[in-house]
Amino acid sequence: MPCPLGESVQITVFADASFAANMVTRKSVTGILIFVNGSPILWLSKRQATLETSTFGSEFVALRVAVEMVEALRYKLRMFGVPLDGPANAFCDNQSVVLNSTLPSSTLKKKHNSVNYHKVRSCIAAGTIRVTKEPSETNTSDLLTKFLVVHKKSRLSKQVMH
C-alpha cells in the first residue's frame, strides 16, 4: 500500500431507483452517480436483474450496487496514493432505506434483500460510506432513472454538466 501523498479527496454518491419502471416486466431501474470532489467519475443507469416488490427493495438494490462501486473506487484511489477524506457520503431518497441501513435492525425475509442489507450495513460499520437522505427533487441520480420533464431535466443536468 503506497503512502498517501498530496491533497485529499472526498467521495459523494447519489443512488436512486425507479421502482417497477418497466410497464411490461415491472422491473426497476438503478441510477448511480459518483463524484470524487466535484468531478463526476462514474455513472450507471441499468435495469435491475431482480424483480423487486417494493420501492424499499429496489432502492436497497441500488444502494448495494453503489456501495460496491464505492469500495472499488476507494481501493483504486488508495493504490493511486491519494488520501481519502473520511467515508463516502451516500445520498438515497428513500427514508426507510436510510433508517434501515443506519439503525442496525432488520425484518427482511427475502434472501437477496437481506444480502443487500448486510452488505450496506457492513460497509457503514467499516467506515467506507455513510448514508443520508436526499429529497428526490434534488437527487441528481433521478437523471439516470426516470424520463424527466423539461425543467427538472435541465435543472438536474446543470448539477452535473456545464
Added chain:
Amino acid sequence: MWKDGTATWETLTAMKEMNMARCAEYAERLGFADEPAFSYWVKFALKKRNRLLKKVFCRKRSNRFKYGIAVPRTVKEAYALDTANGSDFWAKAIDKEMSNVMVAFKPLDLGASPPDDYKEIPLRLIFDVKMDFSRKARLVAGGHLTDPPEALTYSSVVSRDSVWLAFMLDKLNGLDMIMTDIGNAYLNAEVTKKYYAIAGPELGELQGLTVVIVRALYGLKSAGAAWNHHLANELMQLEFEPVPANPDGWRRAHVKSDGTKYYEYVFVYVDDLLCLSADPVGRIIQPLSDLGYRCKDVGKPTRYLGAEIAEHEIRGADGTVHKFWSMSAEQYLKLAIQTVEDQQGDSFGKCRGVKTPVESGYRPELDETDELDDDKAKYYQSLIGILQWIVELGRIDIALEVSTMAQFNCNPRTGHLRNTLRIFMWLKGHIKSKLVMDCCKRDMD
C-alpha cells in the same frame, strides 16, 4: 418425391429438420403459411434466411476510394497511381514507413536458408488516407497465418475512469499534464517468436532476400503484448511503480520545489501516454526520448478517445477564477448528427427544437408500432452504438434514454427508431454540454 421417381409421405417435422428455409418458402408460395401448423415458424424461418443471405453478400471487398482519393491495395498499384497522377504522395508515404520499419529486419546473405525453427510469414503494405488527406502506408505482417501464443496477446489499456480521475488529480495537486504518442511504437519492442519473410519490392535494395524479423511488426499476434511489456520495463527503469488494481497506470513519488510531496503518474493507452508531474517534459518525456522513443505531438491534452479535452474556467463565489479540465463530445457529436441528418433528409430538420430526448410520456416497452425490417433494424443498432459511445464520452444526461432504447436492439419498432432519432435532434440543441473535472470539495450540509 425422390430422385428415383418414387414418392413417400414424410412428416413435416422431418422436412423442417432437413431444410427449414425451403420448407418455409414452399409453404409461403402455396399460400398455406397461415395454417396453424405453419404460422408459428414460417415467418421467423424466412426472416432468418434473409438475414443469413444478406450477411454472405455483405462480405465483398471494401471500398477502394476514401475522401475521393483512390486507395491502392498493393505496392505496384501505389506506384502506378502515382505515375498516373504525376505525383509522389504514395511513394513518399511508403518511403516514410519503410525508413521507420527497417530496424525490424535483419537480412541474411543471398541464398542463405533461414534457421530451422523460424517460420515464414507474409508481409504487405496497407494504404490509407488520413483525415487531413495525407497518405499513409503501414507495413504489416500476416499474423493471421501464425499460431496464437498461449499468453496475453494484446496491449492492455488504462480504464476510462482512471483517466477522468487523472484530470481531476492534476488540478487538485497543481500539476502539469502532458500527452504524447509514440511513433511506430510496436517497432521499439523485440519480438519473442521466430519469423522470417521474403522481402518484396517495398523493401528496396533488400528485395528478394530473406529477412529475419527482430522487432514486433504491426500485425504479428503478440506485437501488442510485446510493446506493452517493453514499455513497462522502461518505465520500471525510470523508477515508476505499477499501480495495483489499475493496469497501465504508473506512479512515482517526487518532491516539489516548495517541499510538498506528491506522486507523478503515467497512464498508458497502447501508444498514447498521459503524464502528470510538476515538470512532465523534463522528468518524463525527456528520459523516454533518451531511451530511444520517438515522442510525437508532445503538448497539453486536446483529445482523448474522441472526446475534446480543454481547460474550463469557473468563477468562484469570491471572484477568483479556477481552471479545470473539461471533456466534451462536441466534435464527435457534430459528425454523428451530420451523418444522421444526411441520411434522414427533411424529416430530421422539421422536428427542430425538441424539448426532451424522448417524447414526453413515451413508454418504449408499450410501443406497438410495426417492427422494423432488417435494413432499418441494422440502422437502429448502429444509431444505438453511436449513442452509447457518446454516453461513454461523458454525456450523462442521455445515459438513461440510451440504455432504455438499447433494450430493444434485437427487435426494434418504428416508434423506437423515431425516438432514437429524436435523441439526436435533442443533442443538436444541447451540443455544447460538457463534464468539468472540478477538484473543489462539495459543501455537505
